[in-house]
Amino acid sequence: MRDVAIIGIGMTDFGELWTESLRDLFVKAALEAMDDAGVDHIDSMYVGSMSSGLFTGQEHIGSLLAAYLGQAPIPATRVETACASGGAALRCGYLEVASGASDIVLCGGVEKMTDVSGGRCTYALATASDQDYEAFHGVTFPGLYAMIAVAHMAKYGTKREDLAHVAVKNHDNGFLNPHAQYRMKITVEDVLNSVKVADPLNILDCSPVTDGAAAAIVCPADMARKIARKAPVKILASAQATDTIALHEREDITWNNATAAAAEKAYKQAGLSPQDICFAEVHDCFTIAEICVLEALGVVEKGKGGEASRSGMTARDGKFPVNPSGGLKSKGHPVGATGIAQIHEIVTQLRGEAGERQLSDARRGLAQNMGGSGGSAVVHIMEVLS
Amino acid sequence: MRDVAIIGIGMTDFGELWTESLRDLFVKAALEAMDDAGVDHIDSMYVGSMSSGLFTGQEHIGSLLAAYLGQAPIPATRVETACASGGAALRCGYLEVASGASDIVLCGGVEKMTDVSGGRCTYALATASDQDYEAFHGVTFPGLYAMIAVAHMAKYGTKREDLAHVAVKNHDNGFLNPHAQYRMKITVEDVLNSVKVADPLNILDCSPVTDGAAAAIVCPADMARKIARKAPVKILASAQATDTIALHEREDITWNNATAAAAEKAYKQAGLSPQDICFAEVHDCFTIAEICVLEALGVVEKGKGGEASRSGMTARDGKFPVNPSGGLKSKGHPVGATGIAQIHEIVTQLRGEAGERQLSDARRGLAQNMGGSGGSAVVHIMEVLS
Numbered sequence: 001m002r003d004v005a006i007i008g009i010g011m012t013d014f015g016e017l018w019t020e021s022l023r024d025l026f027v028k029a030a031l032e033a034m035d036d037a038g039v040d041h042i043d044s045m046y047v048g049s050m051s052s053g054l055f056t057g058q059e060h061i062g063s064l065l066a067a068y069l070g071q072a073p074i075p076a077t078r079v080e081t082a083c084a085s086g087g088a089a090l091r092c093g094y095l096e097v098a099s100g101a102s103d104i105v106l107c108g109g110v111e112k113m114t115d116v117s118g119g120r121c122t123y124a125l126a127t128a129s130d131q132d133y134e135a136f137h138g139v140t141f142p143g144l145y146a147m148i149a150v151a152h153m154a155k156y157g158t159k160r161e162d163l164a165h166v167a168v169k170n171h172d173n174g175f176l177n178p179h180a181q182y183r184m185k186i187t188v189e190d191v192l193n194s195v196k197v198a199d200p201l202n203i204l205d206c207s208p209v210t211d212g213a214a215a216a217i218v219c220p221a222d223m224a225r226k227i228a229r230k231a232p233v234k235i236l237a238s239a240q241a242t243d244t245i246a247l248h249e250r251e252d253i254t255w256n257n258a259t260a261a262a263a264e265k266a267y268k269q270a271g272l273s274p275q276d277i278c279f280a281e282v283h284d285c286f287t288i289a290e291i292c293v294l295e296a297l298g299v300v301e302k303g304k305g306g307e308a309s310r311s312g313m314t315a316r317d318g319k320f321p322v323n324p325s326g327g328l329k330s331k332g333h334p335v336g337a338t339g340i341a342q343i344h345e346i347v348t349q350l351r352g353e354a355g356e357r358q359l360s361d362a363r364r365g366l367a368q369n370m371g372g373s374g375g376s377a378v379v380h381i382m383e384v385l386s
Numbered sequence: 387m388r389d390v391a392i393i394g395i396g397m398t399d400f401g402e403l404w405t406e407s408l409r410d411l412f413v414k415a416a417l418e419a420m421d422d423a424g425v426d427h428i429d430s431m432y433v434g435s436m437s438s439g440l441f442t443g444q445e446h447i448g449s450l451l452a453a454y455l456g457q458a459p460i461p462a463t464r465v466e467t468a469c470a471s472g473g474a475a476l477r478c479g480y481l482e483v484a485s486g487a488s489d490i491v492l493c494g495g496v497e498k499m500t501d502v503s504g505g506r507c508t509y510a511l512a513t514a515s516d517q518d519y520e521a522f523h524g525v526t527f528p529g530l531y532a533m534i535a536v537a538h539m540a541k542y543g544t545k546r547e548d549l550a551h552v553a554v555k556n557h558d559n560g561f562l563n564p565h566a567q568y569r570m571k572i573t574v575e576d577v578l579n580s581v582k583v584a585d586p587l588n589i590l591d592c593s594p595v596t597d598g599a600a601a602a603i604v605c606p607a608d609m610a611r612k613i614a615r616k617a618p619v620k621i622l623a624s625a626q627a628t629d630t631i632a633l634h635e636r637e638d639i640t641w642n643n644a645t646a647a648a649a650e651k652a653y654k655q656a657g658l659s660p661q662d663i664c665f666a667e668v669h670d671c672f673t674i675a676e677i678c679v680l681e682a683l684g685v686v687e688k689g690k691g692g693e694a695s696r697s698g699m700t701a702r703d704g705k706f707p708v709n710p711s712g713g714l715k716s717k718g719h720p721v722g723a724t725g726i727a728q729i730h731e732i733v734t735q736l737r738g739e740a741g742e743r744q745l746s747d748a749r750r751g752l753a754q755n756m757g758g759s760g761g762s763a764v765v766h767i768m769e770v771l772s
Contacts, residue, residue, distance in 0.1 A: 098487065
């Protein structure tokens with residue numbers, strides 16, 4: 001396998017972007033990534049999008065977007081693993097370059113979620129759960145994650161305040177991110193007093209509905225050394241895993257087995273352990289998710305995820321900064337784009353270009369992207385190419 | 387890049403399968419492919435599906451199906467390029483094996499189309515066209531292909547009867563395929579007298595709405611020589627290309643540029659020309675599609691596709707048999723599964739296992755899978771591994 005590096009990144013602002021269509025958003029992010037990489041063509045393209053069909057009535061977006069980007073007739077494929085679609089798109093591009101079949105591949109993600117009403121948006125998102133056994137009966141994602149939160153509190157003594165600390169920390173970070181949807185600081189009291197969504201989760205425990213796109217350009221590491229305009233970022237590991245998408249089929253709903261399996265493979269591929277990672281972007285679709293993910297990644301022990309934000313460990317100046325971008329909670333969560341937006345932040349930090357939110361030690365970063373209530377997970381580990 | 391071979395295939399019957407769900411269908415085809423290959427595990431999986439969200443309210447099917455197949459936590463990704471999703475799934479699996487990242491990869495396709503009413507089914511299919519410029523205004527695929535047919539007739543003198551001959555020939559073949567949805571012979575008169583759908587296309591010019599699934603197992607060619615239970619089939623070329631998905635953006639709507647570009651790449655990769663191919667499975671979603679595709683593949687000259695069926699050239703005993711399986715027209719067209727069902731037929735013919743419809747010379751086959759009105763195309767060339 002050839003070594004693969006990221007040489008360009010781009011993303012739109014995240015938010016309720018009512019004047020921009022799905023194709024507008026994607027092309028904007030993709031052109032920014034191509035400009036950042038200094039390339040005027042790409043050999044192939046993957047686009048992560050969870051449900052362009054239900055959100056916008058448009059499938060077949062690989063070809064649509066390749067043509068709008070002026071790159072047809074290159075191969076272009078949409079990939080979908082619910083909210084982990086962006087991470088899966090990067091893995092597909094990574095494999096295509098690693099194989100030798102293509103040199104310059106664009107891995108993007110896009111979701112245009114605000115073209116449908118709230119009820120239809122909730123319906124579309126619920127199609128990432130098991131339609132026959134969960135969604136059909138009216139369960140939606142806040143409910144599923146609420147069950148995980150209740151189980152985690154019962155099993156490990158995690159406190160309601162621990163959940164709130166995750167949101168507070170991520171808003172502290174997103175406040176410094178010009179692309180973020182919600183650039184406002186919040187307090188633990190704000191979270192505890194915000195509107196109830198599904199007990200114990202309040203509205204400030206939940207990531208928002210967002211429009212946005214992000215893109216990254218990958219190429220062989222050898223080529224990156226020659227053509228990159230900025231420090232190329234090597235992909236040390238790219239791993240993906242699955243679990244049942246229905247909660248009732250899992251032995252322990254507090255344990256994110258897809259993330260654990262993907263992380264184990266990624267650490268093995270990179271020859272690293274969790275202690276070798278400096279910071280991470282993880283999938284905080286709900287505050288409880290970040291807590292479970294840190295445990296599955298081996299960053300903290302089982303059951304200790306609740307302490308991580310409360311103790312300051314995962315703050316920007318903590319021992320292991322998590323979600324310096326603001327995470328899904330503050331930056332926003334255009335579901336198919338999220339996995340690539342995480343990569344955008346990792347590369348920005350590794351390059352030392354994160355401005356006010358720049359971490360003091362950002363030598364090696366990990367991105368964890370997740371689908372549904374943990375049915376899919378993708379883990380990438382990256383550092384500046386030496 | 388490592389050489390890649392197909393060692394197992396499976397498919398369900400195609401039809402209106404009201405008692406079987408999407409997951410039932412996929413698992414049936416996948417288990418048959420694993421059994422055919424003689425493997426009890428897979429390392430990774432790709433599933434082609436065009437619109438499981440709009441047809442069944444279920445996205446995130448990569449993980450769902452990997453778990454139902456008993457293979458979680460392997461990586462599993464859904465890929466979508468409209469009706470070319472199956473072909474794109476095979477290309478993803480091919481690249482993953484070629485890269486060295488995985489050894490045994492399942493490439494499947496599934497679509498469960500009859501859970502929605504006719505109107506919603508037509509809406510879902512139309513999302514493969516340009517929603518903003520085509521579908522929104524009420525154009526659906528029969529209308530788009532009717533425009534292509536009218537243009538082809540005007541430009542090249544193609545006759546209405548030429549279209550009918552494609553359907554007659556494909557029904558002749560499907561009559562001998564136990565998996566086919568419509569196992570009945572038809573005549574040119576039947577086609578000409580059948581119900582009008584979009585002038586000049588009648589109902590017997592159109593492929594049907596179908597439920598079904600298909601699967602293929604790929605692995606490195608070296609491994610295939612050791613473990614395969616039946617003659618392994620080498621993938622000589624795997625190529626994909628795009629065009630605008632909207633017809634009005636193309637210079638010439640009778641010319642299928644995505645197919646031409648994918649075919650050119652595939653011939654180059656295999657070191658072959660059209661004359662070196664013995665037979666093909668092509669994307670006859672409408673009769674006019676097969677005519678345009680044969681031209682884009684270089685099997686006949688531009689404008690001469692109409693003669694191909696009429697003259698008998700593409701019949702089972704003709705110079706270049708096309709769609710010995712019955713094609714989409716007679717076998718059925720569960721959109722995401724079609725690309726893999728084509729591979730199923732190529733492998734079956736190459737193995738000499740096609741029974742009554744076995745071709746006399748099936749040494750090397752080509753599969754052409756297409757999305758929308760030609761916005762995507764995937765071409766694979768295969769022969770028995772020597």
